[in-house]
Amino acid sequence: MKPDEKRDAVLGRVLGPGEPELTCEQCFEELDRYVELTVAGEAADARIPGMRAHLDGCPACAEDFASLRDLVTKEGD
Amino acid sequence: MATALMTAPTEISWVDRLRAEGAEGRAAVAELHALLLKAARFEVGRRAAELSHLRGGDQEDLAQQAADDALMAILRKLDEFRGESRFTTWAYKFALLEAAVKVRKRAWQGREIPLEDEAWSALADAGAPAGRGAEDAELFAALREEIERLGERQREVLVAVALNGVPIDVLADRLGSTRGALYKNLHDARRNLRVALAARGLRVGTGG
Numbered sequence: 001m002k003p004d005e006k007r008d009a010v011l012g013r014v015l016g017p018g019e020p021e022l023t024c025e026q027c028f029e030e031l032d033r034y035v036e037l038t039v040a041g042e043a044a045d046a047r048i049p050g051m052r053a054h055l056d057g058c059p060a061c062a063e064d065f066a067s068l069r070d071l072v073t074k075e076g077d
Numbered sequence: 078m079a080t081a082l083m084t085a086p087t088e089i090s091w092v093d094r095l096r097a098e099g100a101e102g103r104a105a106v107a108e109l110h111a112l113l114l115k116a117a118r119f120e121v122g123r124r125a126a127e128l129s130h131l132r133g134g135d136q137e138d139l140a141q142q143a144a145d146d147a148l149m150a151i152l153r154k155l156d157e158f159r160g161e162s163r164f165t166t167w168a169y170k171f172a173l174l175e176a177a178v179k180v181r182k183r184a185w186q187g188r189e190i191p192l193e194d195e196a197w198s199a200l201a202d203a204g205a206p207a208g209r210g211a212e213d214a215e216l217f218a219a220l221r222e223e224i225e226r227l228g229e230r231q232r233e234v235l236v237a238v239a240l241n242g243v244p245i246d247v248l249a250d251r252l253g254s255t256r257g258a259l260y261k262n263l264h265d266a267r268r269n270l271r272v273a274l275a276a277r278g279l280r281v282g283t284g285g
Contacts, residue, residue, distance in 0.1 A: 007213070010203035013239040014220065015274075015281055016267035024257040031170050032162035057267075058260055059238070060177075060245045067173045071119050072166055 012056070021053035027061045035068045039076065091164040092155055110148050112165060113172040117143035120176035127184040139183065143176035150175070181244040190251060196240035197221060216279050223273040224266075231266035234259050 001009070022030065030048050037044035045052045055062045094105035117140040121128070128136055150171050158167055204217025224232060233252075237243040238259070249259050274281045 007203045010200065010240070011281070014200075014224075014235065014267070015271055016264065018267070018271055018281075021264075024260045028170065028174070032166040035170075036162045036166055057264070058245070060181075060256060063177060064170065064174055067120055067123065067177065068166070068170050070123075071116060071169055071173065074119075075165075 013059075016057040017053040019053045020050050021057055022048075022050040023054075024058060024061055027051065027054050027058070028064070031061075031065060031068060035065065035072055038069060039072050092158060095152065095155060106148070106152075109151070109168060110144055112168060113147045113151075114140060114144040116169045116172035117141075117147070117176040120173045121180060124177070124180045124184075127180055131183070139179050140176060143179050144172055147171035147175045178246045181246050182250055185244065185247040190237055190243055190248065191241040193236050196236045199240050200224075212280075216274070216281070219274060219277055219279055220270065223270050226273070227266050227269060231262050231269065234262040235266040235270075238263055 030051060034044050034048050034051050037047055055065050091105070091109075094101060095109065096102065097105065118137075120143070121136050121140045125136070128139075131139075147168070151168055158164065200217060200221055204213055204220075224235060227235065234245075234248065237248050238245050245256050245259050245263075248254075249256050252259070271281055
């Protein structure tokens with residue numbers, strides 16, 4: 001990682017997305033719908049406001065999203 | 078894909094079959110467990126690097142435990158399935174969560190949570206790229222001061238999760254808390270830092 005990327009990554013982790021976001025519980029509740037919308041190429045972020053910001057701010061929920069997206073994509077192949 | 082987002086008959090039948098008495102219910106539970114085990118193995122497999130110290134059999138045990146726990150959670154929460162996704166997608170998220178949490182905890186088993194001093198060096202390191210000059214130095218110095226002014230729980234969570242890379246589930250386990258509660262602490266800490274930096278007239282954006 002280049003120095004500027006490292007700087008921005010640290011600032012992003014420390015200061016978070018800085019916009020309205022879902023809680024971890026709301027994220028888990030909406031995760032299946034958000035993943036299916038994403039995999040279908042639909043407007044997932046417009047349909048579920050606050051999800052993208054939460055995934056940007058919460059590393060654990062972001063990993064859960066990536067896993068479910070990849071599993072659903074693999075199943076659809 | 079829109080059809081997948083509607084409540085298809087097969088999605089309803091999953092719930093009905095799982096609630097059925099006798100052989101039909103047992104068969105549906107066994108079928109669901111097999112799907113959950115597949116999802117749990119998928120998650121354990123993609124996290125194999127975190128578990129390199131474990132034998133293959135231990136990894137399989139972990140996947141089995143995750144599938145068992147996910148099955149129990151799903152059977153408790155069947156009423157919450159709203160049919161807004163396929164039933165299998167809804168069910169998979171429980172297995173993936175259980176597996177991910179178990180892997181993170183196993184990977185951190187016996188490891189100490191890093192000290193604050195390690196976070197300060199990470200912060201100083203990130204704040205010293207060439208060519209950014211005094212403005213960045215001021216921003217990162219102020220950031221450290223404001224982190225030190227946070228309340229104890231907010232500072233503890235922010236330093237561990239955001240600077241020292243401790244998984245939030247691991248920290249929650251050590252502190253006897255939950256991911257959701259600690260994320261609230263993290264969220265509040267971030268908001269307080271943004272407000273404090275803005276009050277100092279410091280630009281907090283990233284990039285350029």
